[in-house]
Amino acid sequence: MSYITIDDSKCKSCYLCIDVCPKNLIKKSTHTGKTGECIVEFSDSNNQCIACKQCAMVCPDIAITNVYKE
Amino acid sequence: MQVYTKPKSIKENSSFTFCSGCDHGLVIKLVAEVIDELNLQENTIAVASSGCSVFLYDFLDVDCIESPHGRACAVATGIKRATKANKNEKFVFTYQGDGDFASIGLGESLHSALRGENITVICINNTNYGMTGGQLGPTTAMGQITTTSPTGRNRAYHGFPIKAAEHIALCDGTAYSARVGVYNIKNIINAKNAIKKAFECQIKGLGYSFVEVLSSCPTNWRLSPSDSHRKIETELTQIYPIKVFKDITND
Amino acid sequence: MNQKELLKGNIAIAKAAVKCGCSCYFGYPITPQSEIGEYLSAAMQERELGYVCAESEIGAINMAIGASSTGAKVLVSSSSCAISLMQEALSYAASDELPIVLVNVMRAGPGQGYIYPSQGDYNQTTVGGGNGDYKIISLAPSNVQECIEMTYKCFYLSQKYRNPVILLLDGLLGQMAESVELAENTYPEIDNSSWVLSGAHNRPSREIHSLEPNQDKLNRHILDLNNKYKKIEEEVTDWEEYMCEDAEYIITAFGSLSRHGKAVCKYFREKGLKFGLFRPKTLYPFPYKRLNELSKNLKGIIDIEMNLGQMLKDIRLAVLSNTKISFVGKPVGDWLKRDELIYAIENVIKEDYASIH
Numbered sequence: 001m002s003y004i005t006i007d008d009s010k011c012k013s014c015y016l017c018i019d020v021c022p023k024n025l026i027k028k029s030t031h032t033g034k035t036g037e038c039i040v041e042f043s044d045s046n047n048q049c050i051a052c053k054q055c056a057m058v059c060p061d062i063a064i065t066n067v068y069k070e
Numbered sequence: 071m072q073v074y075t076k077p078k079s080i081k082e083n084s085s086f087t088f089c090s091g092c093d094h095g096l097v098i099k100l101v102a103e104v105i106d107e108l109n110l111q112e113n114t115i116a117v118a119s120s121g122c123s124v125f126l127y128d129f130l131d132v133d134c135i136e137s138p139h140g141r142a143c144a145v146a147t148g149i150k151r152a153t154k155a156n157k158n159e160k161f162v163f164t165y166q167g168d169g170d171f172a173s174i175g176l177g178e179s180l181h182s183a184l185r186g187e188n189i190t191v192i193c194i195n196n197t198n199y200g201m202t203g204g205q206l207g208p209t210t211a212m213g214q215i216t217t218t219s220p221t222g223r224n225r226a227y228h229g230f231p232i233k234a235a236e237h238i239a240l241c242d243g244t245a246y247s248a249r250v251g252v253y254n255i256k257n258i259i260n261a262k263n264a265i266k267k268a269f270e271c272q273i274k275g276l277g278y279s280f281v282e283v284l285s286s287c288p289t290n291w292r293l294s295p296s297d298s299h300r301k302i303e304t305e306l307t308q309i310y311p312i313k314v315f316k317d318i319t320n321d
Numbered sequence: 322m323n324q325k326e327l328l329k330g331n332i333a334i335a336k337a338a339v340k341c342g343c344s345c346y347f348g349y350p351i352t353p354q355s356e357i358g359e360y361l362s363a364a365m366q367e368r369e370l371g372y373v374c375a376e377s378e379i380g381a382i383n384m385a386i387g388a389s390s391t392g393a394k395v396l397v398s399s400s401s402c403a404i405s406l407m408q409e410a411l412s413y414a415a416s417d418e419l420p421i422v423l424v425n426v427m428r429a430g431p432g433q434g435y436i437y438p439s440q441g442d443y444n445q446t447t448v449g450g451g452n453g454d455y456k457i458i459s460l461a462p463s464n465v466q467e468c469i470e471m472t473y474k475c476f477y478l479s480q481k482y483r484n485p486v487i488l489l490l491d492g493l494l495g496q497m498a499e500s501v502e503l504a505e506n507t508y509p510e511i512d513n514s515s516w517v518l519s520g521a522h523n524r525p526s527r528e529i530h531s532l533e534p535n536q537d538k539l540n541r542h543i544l545d546l547n548n549k550y551k552k553i554e555e556e557v558t559d560w561e562e563y564m565c566e567d568a569e570y571i572i573t574a575f576g577s578l579s580r581h582g583k584a585v586c587k588y589f590r591e592k593g594l595k596f597g598l599f600r601p602k603t604l605y606p607f608p609y610k611r612l613n614e615l616s617k618n619l620k621g622i623i624d625i626e627m628n629l630g631q632m633l634k635d636i637r638l639a640v641l642s643n644t645k646i647s648f649v650g651k652p653v654g655d656w657l658k659r660d661e662l663i664y665a666i667e668n669v670i671k672e673d674y675a676s677i678h
Contacts, residue, residue, distance in 0.1 A: 014091030014288075014295040020255060035090050054255050056074040060095035060295075061086050067074035081526075112522040115391070118530070127528040133518040135390045136530035138413050141383035144375070148347065148387025148395075149518070151371035155344045156393055160520055178383065181376035 002051035002069045004042050010063035013037035017055035017064060023048040026055060077102035079111045081131045091295025093285035094122055094194060096252050098129055100262045101165070101192060104269055105132065114161045115149050117142045119175070121167040122201045123194060140175025142166045143182035146189045161272060163190040168282075169199050172234045173208040179238075186243025186277040190268045193234060193280065195249075195310065196287040204290025208232045211309050216290070231309075235282040239315035245276035248314040251284040251307065253299035264314070276318060284310055328501050330468045330494040331356035334424055337472035338396045339364050341506035343422075345371030345388040345395045347381040349403065352436045353492035354426035357398040378403040382410040382423070389419040390529050392517035394476055398424035400492075401442050402433055405450060411485055412451025416531035416546070418516075420479035422472070424488045426495035429653035437653045438493040440576055443631035446489050447605045454543055456550045458557060459487040459604040461575045465499035471602075477508035482553055483516070489604060491627065493656060494577045554606040561600040564590065565615060568597030570670065573612070573624045573636050575601050577656075582625055584659045585666065594670075604632070612639035621645040623666050628652050 006026075011033045017026045017040060025044045033039035042049075051069035059065075079102040086095040105111050111132055118126040120139035127134035137145040142164035153160040164171075171179050171193045182189065198216050199205040205218040209231050213222040223231070239247040246268050250261035261283060268279035284306055286298035293301060328336070335357045338346070346365055348358040358374070365372035371388060375381035378399050385395045399407065404425045414421050425446065429439035446459045458478055460471045471488055479486040518527055533539040561579075564586055565571060574582040579600040589596040599615060601608050616622060621644055624636050630648045640646055647669040651657055 010085050012090035016091060016295050016299070019296050037090075051073050053074045057255060057258050058096070060088070060092055060099075062076055062080060062095065062099060065074065065076035066072060069071050069073045113520045115518045115520065117387070124530070124532055127530060131521065131526045133521050133527050134529070135387070135417075135518060136528075136532055137386070138383060138409055141379065141386075141410070144380045144383035145387035145390075147373060147380075148345065148371075148384035148389070149391055150387075151373060151384070152345045152388035152391045152393035152395070153519075155369065155371040156391070158391075158519065160391070160518075177376050178380050181380065185373070 001047050002049040003044060004049065004055060004064055004068070005066040006040060006042055007063045007065070008033060008039055010061045011039040012061050013039055014060060015040065016058045016060065020054040020058050022052060022054070023050070025049055077106050079105040079131050081129055084129045086129060087125055088122060089289040091286065091288045091298065093196070093252050093283070096258070097192065097194060097261070097283050097285065098126065100258070100265055102130060103262060104266045107266065108269055108273065110161045110269070114163070117146045117149070117162065117164040119164065119166040119170040121170055121199070123165050123167045123170065126165045140170050140173070141178050142170065142175065143187070143189070143191065144178040147182050147187050150187060150189055163192060163269070165192050166194070167200070168193060168195040168197070168209040168234065169207045172232045180241065183238050183241035183244050183278045183280065188272055188275055188277055190272045190279045191281070192265065193282045194285045195234065195282050196285040197306065198287055198290050200287045200290055204287065209234070211306065233310060235280065235315050238280045241278065244278045244280065244316055245271040245318045246279040247316040248280070249282040249284065249310055249312055251302055251312050253284070253286070253302040257312065267317070271319065284312070325500045325502050327498050328465055329356060329496060329498045330465045330490060331426065331496070332360050333465050333468045333501055334398070334472050334488065335360040335364065336503055337469040340503065341394070341473050341476050341508070343394045343396045343476065345385070345393050347373050347375050347384040347395070347397050348399065349375050349378045349381050351400045351403045353428060353495050354398050354400050354424065357424060378406040379410070382407040385421045386410060386414055386417070386419055389414070389421050390417070390518045392513045392519070394480070396422050396424070398426065400426050401428045401430050404442065404445060408450035411449065411457060412453055412455055413531055414485045415451070415455035415457060416453065417529050418483040419485065420483055421485040422475045422479050422488065423485060427489065427491045434653065436492055438491050438627060438656050439653050440491055440578065440627040441631070441652060442489065443604065443626070443628060446487050447607070447635070454547060456553070456605055457485050457487050458482065458553060459489050460602060461489045461604050462494065463577050463579045463600065465494065465497065466501045468494065469501060469503060473506040473508055478557060480511035480513065482549060484549070484553070489576070491576055557603055558606040558608050559602040560608040560611060561602055563598040563600070565597035565599060567595055569595040569620045570597070571615060571619055571622050572596065572598045573622055573632070574598065574626065575604060575632060578625060578627055581657060581659050581662055585662050588659070588663055607635045607639070609635070609639040612636070613641065613643065616640040616643040619644040621647060621670060623647045623649060623669055625657065625662060626650045627657065
């Protein structure tokens, strides 16, 4: 099972990661972050994450730095 | 197995203070990755400049000095010459905005390229003065609306923008000059490769190396981060082509 | 002991800089100081040291900022109107606490003026044209031998106090050749390993910056600088007293003009008037305290300058109402001659005129 972790304290709600995820596994959460906007969350109930790292590469706030591949 | 991790050269527990979706963070991350890959962290002196780029030293875990507005290339020249004179040559790069590099500091920038100073310049081109609220800068595109070009940049009032990477490529002292973007994954990878190439030029002692990064400024462009990247891809790359303009390692 | 040699002020400064370990020079040509850059272009290249014919004085002083941040001993030289261009960087260097030695061989101004002798940059040097609460140490030699000694001292003080230092002389002294001895530099080396940028090897990374968005930290930084300046004022202030012990009148002058002042003192002494001369060797810090003490028992002070009274305000601050202060000066042109000075001073001290003749 591949997965990523998101640092909620660093997410600035730019949503660039949502745009790039090829499996649409990242979406807006109901929690607000440091900018007052909803931060993102990763949910992958069907084990679709392929650890492609695109979300981490595009994140301008090093909120996504941990990508694990199994 | 962890396949992606925070670059070692980004300070622990640091958070970028840039606006949401700003490409500065992305580029600093790429620079840090290249510093790690080339094992330069302990041998680097970075030069930050005025504007949003000044905060480099808050995030990058290398020795760093802030330069007066526009003078980053002169400060870098001094560092390079001094460390060389004292037989302890350092890897030196500047991190500047387009206003810093190509407007107030054009004299220092161009002359350091003409002298072929063995330094690297990373120039963030976001087509406006971001930190002060989005005024017209040297790279503001024709027709672009800013707080000081309320009806759009026009020839009669504002004149034309500068294409930095093309100009720098014309200097005999330049080893490498490229324009890159970070508006999609493919270009992020290319941008990192260009930064790496530029750094390697300095390591080999080939002369001045320059990477202009087309970057977004969502706050001042009044666009979402996604739309900002789309604007770069569809509009700005037409004016500022993504291209390697000079690479003497290919000659 | 070294042999005596005939050296111009400019060349003497350049040679002294090399002798005390200056490893980088950055400059842009301007009369009357170009010989410094000319001499060093060869001397530095020979020794494989740092030398750049900068694109401008702005470039030169900023290169000095970079070089200084790595711990190198840096020299920059220029003149008046071009020193104006460096004021921004001097403010940065003072805030960053970077040791830079800047030589200003003065020409007449304002604006481009011309290359005539002048002391018109006293204000620019001591008050400065950069922004914020900062101070630049400044030394003013009166002869070529002192140019050498003070160049050594400038490097030492800049390293010791981590502050820019200006060596201020007029074009006359820069161009004038005198028989001098290029003595050894006896100042100790200062350990700078605790702050210089050298790559974060086996230590945490370092930052040098003046930007500070945190109000409390910025306040602290400026107050720390100010405490340093107070220390400089206590430890660095220097002056020369010439026949001041029993003086009734004291001439105040700085730089090479003070030599005419001495000749004038001799003249009046021969006429039975007790004249002395007080010369600040450091313009910042200015010897307020000593001049105040001396002024208590005087009939008058006559300040002479090759400008329209720039040091005069510091004389007034020092003397307060202790005695009468007069001014004799000329902004530009041929150096004030001994006889001109005597004539002007005789007018100033009319009440004693009868006793002279």
